[in-house]
Amino acid sequence: MNKQALAKLDRTDLRILDALQHNGGLSNQQLAETVGLSPSPCSRRVQKLEAAGIIVKRETVLDARKLGLDLTVMIQISMDRHTPERFANFEEKVASFVEVQQCYLVTGQDADYLLKVVVPDIDAYQSFLLNRITRIEGVSGVHSSFVMRRVVDTAALPLNYVNA
Known part of the structure; x- marks a missing residue:
């Protein structure tokens, strides 16, 4: 990813990324509440982060x-x-x-x-x-x-x- 893509991230995007990387199983409703957005804008932001390749995938971590x-x-x-x-x-x-x-x-x-x-x-x-x-x-x-x-x-x- 280039610096231009980084420049488009704001604090809300970073809060979304932080929340998802610590709990990828959050529902959109839970994520929206966590970052202080309503569900529709939150969902759009996540879709943009996925489309930009910033969110690559969501995984479930198992106890080996x-x-x-x-x-x-x-x-x-x-x-x-x-x-x-x-x-x-x-x-x-x-x-x-x-x-x-x-x-x-x-x-x-x-x-x-x-x-x-x-x-x-x-x-x-x-x-x-x-x-x-x-x-x-x-x-x-x-x-x-x-x-x-x-x-x-x-x-x-x-x-x-x-x-x-």
């Missing part, structure tokens, strides 16, 4: 542990060659793995990719690693770090940096 997904792993992956074809192939494969919650192409360290993976246990992780990740053409190194505790775990953006 209550579903038996007790192991979160951060994986640093190195590639043997830095070619667009290698990266595209890796990204296509990783995007199809339901265990992968996030995948980032990174710089500033030995790894090329950083993945966040959620699985039930160490045995499931070993199977995932050996039967899927290491079988992707071009993967030359894998470093796994196991999450012991989630200290901050949010997808909410810091809207205080957005000028309105």
Whole structure:
């Protein structure tokens, strides 16, 4: 998104975005009451934010542990060659793995990719690693770090940096 799109946001838009990113399940009526608008203008603003691509999607956040997904792993992956074809192939494969919650192409360290993976246990992780990740053409190194505790775990953006 460019600076021009940012310039069109006002304080009410930011209040709408803040409310939705903390509770995407709000009804339009609830959202309107939260931000101090009547339902019709609130709905129009949300539609404009969606059309502008500022609101990308709404998700329901599940508790992984209550579903038996007790192991979160951060994986640093190195590639043997830095070619667009290698990266595209890796990204296509990783995007199809339901265990992968996030995948980032990174710089500033030995790894090329950083993945966040959620699985039930160490045995499931070993199977995932050996039967899927290491079988992707071009993967030359894998470093796994196991999450012991989630200290901050949010997808909410810091809207205080957005000028309105």
